[in-house]
Amino acid sequence: MINDQYLQYTLQDFLNDDGFIRWMSGKEQDTAAAQFWSEFPLLYPTVADNYNYAVSVVRSYRAQEFWDNKDSKAHLLERITATIQEQENRKPARLFRMNAWMKAAAILLLITVGGYFVVSRLMSPAQQVIATGYGEKRTITLPDQSVVTLNAASSITYNTTWNAETPREVWVEGEAFFDVQHLNRDTTHITPGQKFIVHSNGLDIEVLGTSFNVRSRHGKTNVGLVTGKIKVDYNAGAADNKHAVIMLPGDYIEYESNRLLLTRKLDKPEKLKRWTQVPLTFTDATLGEIIETLQDNYGYAVKVSEQSIKKLKIEGDINVTNVEELLTVITTTLNVKIDQPAEKQLVITSGK
Amino acid sequence: MQSESHVLWWNAFKQGDWDAFTALYGEFYELLNNYGRKFTQDADLIQDVVHDLFVRLWTTRARLGNPVSVKNYLYKALRSTLFRKIQSLSKFVELDNESGEGDFSVNFTPDPSLRHEELELRKQVIALVNTLPARQQEIIFLRFYEGMSYEEISAIMDINMSSTYKLLYKALDNLQKVSDKRFWMVIIILFFLFRNFSKKIPVPEG
Numbered sequence: 001m002i003n004d005q006y007l008q009y010t011l012q013d014f015l016n017d018d019g020f021i022r023w024m025s026g027k028e029q030d031t032a033a034a035q036f037w038s039e040f041p042l043l044y045p046t047v048a049d050n051y052n053y054a055v056s057v058v059r060s061y062r063a064q065e066f067w068d069n070k071d072s073k074a075h076l077l078e079r080i081t082a083t084i085q086e087q088e089n090r091k092p093a094r095l096f097r098m099n100a101w102m103k104a105a106a107i108l109l110l111i112t113v114g115g116y117f118v119v120s121r122l123m124s125p126a127q128q129v130i131a132t133g134y135g136e137k138r139t140i141t142l143p144d145q146s147v148v149t150l151n152a153a154s155s156i157t158y159n160t161t162w163n164a165e166t167p168r169e170v171w172v173e174g175e176a177f178f179d180v181q182h183l184n185r186d187t188t189h190i191t192p193g194q195k196f197i198v199h200s201n202g203l204d205i206e207v208l209g210t211s212f213n214v215r216s217r218h219g220k221t222n223v224g225l226v227t228g229k230i231k232v233d234y235n236a237g238a239a240d241n242k243h244a245v246i247m248l249p250g251d252y253i254e255y256e257s258n259r260l261l262l263t264r265k266l267d268k269p270e271k272l273k274r275w276t277q278v279p280l281t282f283t284d285a286t287l288g289e290i291i292e293t294l295q296d297n298y299g300y301a302v303k304v305s306e307q308s309i310k311k312l313k314i315e316g317d318i319n320v321t322n323v324e325e326l327l328t329v330i331t332t333t334l335n336v337k338i339d340q341p342a343e344k345q346l347v348i349t350s351g352k
Numbered sequence: 353m354q355s356e357s358h359v360l361w362w363n364a365f366k367q368g369d370w371d372a373f374t375a376l377y378g379e380f381y382e383l384l385n386n387y388g389r390k391f392t393q394d395a396d397l398i399q400d401v402v403h404d405l406f407v408r409l410w411t412t413r414a415r416l417g418n419p420v421s422v423k424n425y426l427y428k429a430l431r432s433t434l435f436r437k438i439q440s441l442s443k444f445v446e447l448d449n450e451s452g453e454g455d456f457s458v459n460f461t462p463d464p465s466l467r468h469e470e471l472e473l474r475k476q477v478i479a480l481v482n483t484l485p486a487r488q489q490e491i492i493f494l495r496f497y498e499g500m501s502y503e504e505i506s507a508i509m510d511i512n513m514s515s516t517y518k519l520l521y522k523a524l525d526n527l528q529k530v531s532d533k534r535f536w537m538v539i540i541i542l543f544f545l546f547r548n549f550s551k552k553i554p555v556p557e558g
Contacts, residue, residue, distance in 0.1 A: 015524065016517075018501040025499025060477040061496045067389040068382035069398070076399055077377055080406045087411060257382050 002043065009047045014054035024058045026236055068257045070219035131155035132174075134299035135323075137279075144168055144181050146196065149276040151175035151215075152297035164193035172200045174296075175215040177276050182209020182228075203255055204233040212247075213272040217296050220261070222254040223247065224272040234260065274319075280326050282318040286311055287334065287348070290326070294346070298323060305349040309336060358422040366413050377406060380423065384430050390493055391434055391486075401434045408433075421504070428508045480527060488523035495520060 014020050022028050023037040041048035130150065132138050138150045143162045150156055154174020162168050184194040190208070198205040201216040203223065210228025215221065223232060225247045235258050236243040245253065245260070250269040254262040266272070274281045282290060288310030294300040300323075304310060312334050320326045327338050327346075339347045358379070364372035381402070388398035405426070409416070419425035481492055487509075494500045494508065506516040 012521075012524065015495075016520075021495060021499050022501070025497070027499045057477075058496045060474045061481065061492065063474040064478055064497065066382075067386045069385040069389075069395060070382065072395075072399060073378075073381050076381070076403060077374065080377070080403055080410075083403065083407050084410050087407070 006040075006044050007046065009044070009050055011050050011053045011057070014051060015057070020054065021058070024055065025062070026241055066257050066259070068219060070257070126160045127157055128160045129155060129157045134297065137276075139276075142168070142170070144183065144196075146181045147179045149177040151177075151275060153299070162193070164191065167192050167195035167197050167206075169197045169199065172198055172214055173216060175213070175217070175275075177211070177213045177273055178207075179211045180207050180209050180228075184208045201255075202235060202258070206231040206233065211273070217292070220254065220256045222252065224252040224266060224269060225249055226269045226272055234258075236260070278319045279322065280318070280320045282314070284313060284315055285318065286313045287330065287336070290314075290330065291348075294323065294326075298344075300344050300346055302346045302348065305347075309334075309348065309350045312336070359418075362418070362422050365409075366416055368413065373406075373410060376409075376422070380426050383423065384426060387427055388430060388434060390490065391431075392438070397434075397437065401430060401437055404437070405429055405433050424500070424504050424508055428510070431508065432510075484523055484526055488519065488526060491516070491519050492523050 009017075019028075019033060020037060023034055028034045028037070036043075041051050044051070130138065130140055132150050132152055132154055135152050137152060140148045140150060140156065142148060142158060143160065146168075148156060148170070151174060154172070154176060156173075156176060157171040158169065178198065180196045184190050194208060196207045196209075198207070198214055200214050201219065201221045203214075203216075203221050205212070205214065205223060207228065207230040210230055211226045212228075212230060213224045213226070215223075223230075227249055229249075230247050231244055232247060232253065233242060233244045234255055235241055245263070247253065250266050252262075252264050252266045252269075253260060268283075271281075271283055280293070282293075287304075291302045291304070291310065294302055314329070314333050318326070318329055320329060330336065330348075331338055335351060337349050337351065339349070341347060358376075361372040361375045361379070365376060384402055384405070385398055388401060389395075392398065409429075481489060484492070490509065491505060494505045500508070502513060502516050502520075505520075506513050509516070509519075511519070
């Protein structure tokens with residue numbers, strides 16, 4: 001199965017090879033082709049060095065920043081919708097130019113379609129949406145008795161009735177801690193209804209019965225597992241390129257716009273749960289992380305005199321019950337000054 | 353590389369299905385922003401271009417064909433919308449590129465899981481690529497980041513196949529010259545760093 005063409009492959013040849021490039025960018029759908037490229041250096045040891053060069057070149061170039069501008073996504077769609085509506089309104093209304101028969105047909109169609117929507121509305125299960133405001137936290141018991149703690153400025157959506165034929169599914173924005181009821185007793189035979197799936201910002205987290213934390217803010221999602229085992233499905237590289245990771249207790253992953261940024265083992269996974277008991281809790285947090293929590297969970301607008309102070313770190317644990325206490329901890333441990341020009345506004349400057 | 357849902361959405365959207373249209377928007381918004389960002393740092397300009405692109409898609413939907421790849425079609429459309437916009441703006445704004453196509457640049461993203469030496473090396477590779485002329489940088493981006501074939505690149509950049517080969521060759525050749533061997537030093541060190549890693553799991557990232 002040795003192909004002579006590869007025996008002389010130079011760096012340039014690799015970079016010119018569409019198949020090699022497709023595989024390097026994670027777009028190769030054909031498993032045989034993917035396997036060929038991953039085993040290439042074993043098949044052609046004489047050109048293994050060139051192969052490794054080529055892999056390094058492409059991999060280091062691919063380490064570049066992905067600019068998704070997610071914050072403007074919803075707003076821009078509104079703008080596009082508004083422009084389109086405006087343009088369509090300028091066209092003459094078509095109905096007036098129809099003859100009587102066409103009008104009758106159109107009205108009949110309207111009634112049919114309308115009726116269909118009413119019926120399908122009634123048939124489909126009702127959805128429950130629970131959202132928290134700034135500084136608010138809620139504990140929710142799901143239809144299967146699983147318990148979810150919802151952090152501030154977050155939301156969860158689920159169907160109010162669950163059945164044994166379909167997986168239990170919830171959709172989360174923001175941060176939530178899950179304690180999922182284990183319904184499955186026989187691991188060799190798992191029915192759909194025993195599965196529990198959490199959808200959050202491009203991730204599908206599939207579990208049987210576990211406890212874990214999901215946090216999805218600013219287009220970035222992280223998942224940390226405390227007990228049990230979960231499977232996380234995500235898109236990698238090009239959209240529609242499905243990947244999955246299996247997580248074990250203590251595993252922690254971070255995901256953003258089609259790629260895993262980070263996977264690591266936590267020293268103390270039980271700390272993931274602490275925010276559900278203590279209002280404000282941090283471990284070895286940077287000032288930047290604390291500011292993010294103040295903005296995301298409490299709705300503060302925070303200004304810093306210079307970006308560099310966001311990197312300042314408070315070693316150890318912080319456990320406080322309110323924002324005032326937190327600010328006191330910051331000013332006593334870090335060399336910074338905090339002003340509060342208005343309610344929900346903070347200005348942090350370096351030096352006392 | 354065409355995914356099934358892209359085709360479904362595209363066909364439904366051409367029939368006037370608004371949900372399919374917003375699904376396409378949801379699917380490609382980030383990729384288009386990232387591609388646009390390579391030509392300009394002006395975030396507002398990119399937003400305007402994506403806006404114009406999607407408005408035009410909707411209003412001309414009845415006349416649209418069936419592209420081989422929806423993504424590549426949108427890339428090409430974004431590119432031409434952007435250039436047209438930059439050209440009309442250039443009456444007011446001075447552009448430093450003679451082709452009027454603006455700059456092409458990539459930024460390095462720090463990956464906390466990497467060691468310091470690797471970070472430095474990656475930064476250098478990106479810095480070297482950034483010294484190339486815009487068009488050469490663009491072809492490197494489409495080739496190595498988007499993983500496109502020569503055929504796809506020639507369609508998006510609107511040049512014929514042999515020019516595409518030549519352009520990438522020139523880009524790689526320049527990279528070598530520009531760097532006065534520095535680039536090859538980087539690659540050689542990278543090679544040693546990744547050597548063991550590549551043998552174990554040569555799985556591409558991304």
